[in-house]
Amino acid sequence: MTTTSERTQAPAHAVARRKTSWNTVLRVVLLLIAAALTLGPVLWTLSTSLRSPSESFKLPPSFFPWNPDFTSYAQVFQQLDMVILVLNSALVTGLIAVGQMVSAAMAGYAFANLKFRGRGALFSIVLATMMVPVQVTIVPVFMLIRGMGLSDTLLALILPAIPTAFGTFLMRQYFLGLPADLAEAAAIDGASPWRTFRSVYAPLAVPGMAIVGILAFNFHWNEFFRPLIMTISEKNFTLPLGLVSLQGNMGTGSISVVLAGVVLSMIPALVVFIFGQRALQAGLTAGTGK
């Protein structure tokens, strides 16, 4: 009786089918409530940022911006050095992402395709560093940065974040997934090991590098703990730090101005996520396709 079309459906389909549809209705209602609780606070943030500052704390709350008012967006630029904050965040995040992509691709290639003594042991050490939380090493890192004369600079945020164990692991997996006869073909053609990497493997690894870059961008754009410790003067603040200090300064004065800043800070993460999802899928399927 069971047809093949049912077999291709989601796992529990065959069993769920016999149940009354009330079960499905209840399930969808519960899921909708969960989705509303997940998205509701973000919708409220967006629509409250589009209320006028004097109305922003009035109840009932607004979840949809029927009459958008952009006063708060103008004000957040006056009360915070938004341009500097955005530039700092973009610079720090962008350089970390590029640095991670390049260094992880190189190290991942070495671990996957090159022979050298101690390869296994070294890779285990790299993996082990993933387990050490940044909060535990932050004190010595802070001292090291201070010793290097980089206190309160953007480099203090960038340099320690470039070596990436997870990115190296990801790129190694990625290179192992690429056909190995490519290297043989390149060698037969007389290509040097460097050229084999540069002209054959590196171009194929772009989707994998994109994954590393997207993960790095999303993480470091949102980072709060390290900037809080490493930067002192406001000209070196990143966005999350600037927004938290704005909320601290304003108390509960005008919510909508703070929320306007929060909404602006979400835009790049949102854009990267929308385009990043495609790159993630392309990268993942490219790695497993062959």
Added chain:
Amino acid sequence: MSTTTRHRAEPAGKVAPPAAHAKAGRHSQPWLAWLFLAPTILGMGMFTLLPIVASVVLAFFRWDIISAPTFVGFDNFAEVVQDPTVRVSFVNTLVFVVVAVALQMGLALGLAIMVQEKLPAWLRTFFRSAFFFPLILSAASVSIFMRYLFNEQFGVVNWLLSLVGIPAVPWLTTSGGSAAVVILVYVWQNFGFSFLLFVGGLASIPVETYEAASLDGATGWRKHLHVTLPLLSPTTLLASVMAIISALQVFDQPYVLTRGGPGDSTRTAVMVIFESAFQRLEFGQASAIGVILTLIIMAITAAQFRLSKRFVFYQ
């Protein structure tokens, strides 16, 4: 010509099987490998391995960064263990981990099961992206708007509660309320990660297993209890290890939502590391707390993997 190139690195007469040969890489030019590894290995040496060693060494010194460090043996550990603020912050952290991770796993598993059953494809896609969405936001920004939502007088949460006749809850001004807010905000942002892991785990359970179970008369929640949960246990272990390790390091949410207050009620282990190092300039004590936290993380991870050998069902 091609034959000589092919086996240049191999001992004469010995031919490795092609697959293994390819995997091990065919070039044995170590200089290129070390060149490629240099940025990562040097960077990790400087910013991870050296700091780990330094952190352990520093835990035995008293140092305020201005005067020279003095060796104090186990004094830092003794002081830290007796310090009421440190003690309460570790207790807070453990309570937070237990409650937040339990909530997160329960929510993620329940929603993953509901999403994976029969559902129109577009609706399934919508729910998946909705539950994943909070993960792309910054914990600091989330805590900023959540602080407004949980405000006692004009917050949306209390307004919603008032609609069903519940009087205003003093969320951020009482110990219990603050702890609840920190947990709720943390779980709100992080359950999506466990949810994704569970969705992946559920997708890998073969349809035939459910067909066999339904032939045996298993339905509804019994089916999930006897089929889904045992088959999902490797995913559950992975998801809970990851959730526990990240919850033990909670900082952003309590820092922005409550600054650890009122009193010490929402102060966490990492907040105490931050405060003793960068506010009180007691770098040795901060390192000692960090070492203790790392040991706890390692012990919990090890314990969980030992437990898994007994309880996890691998196919």
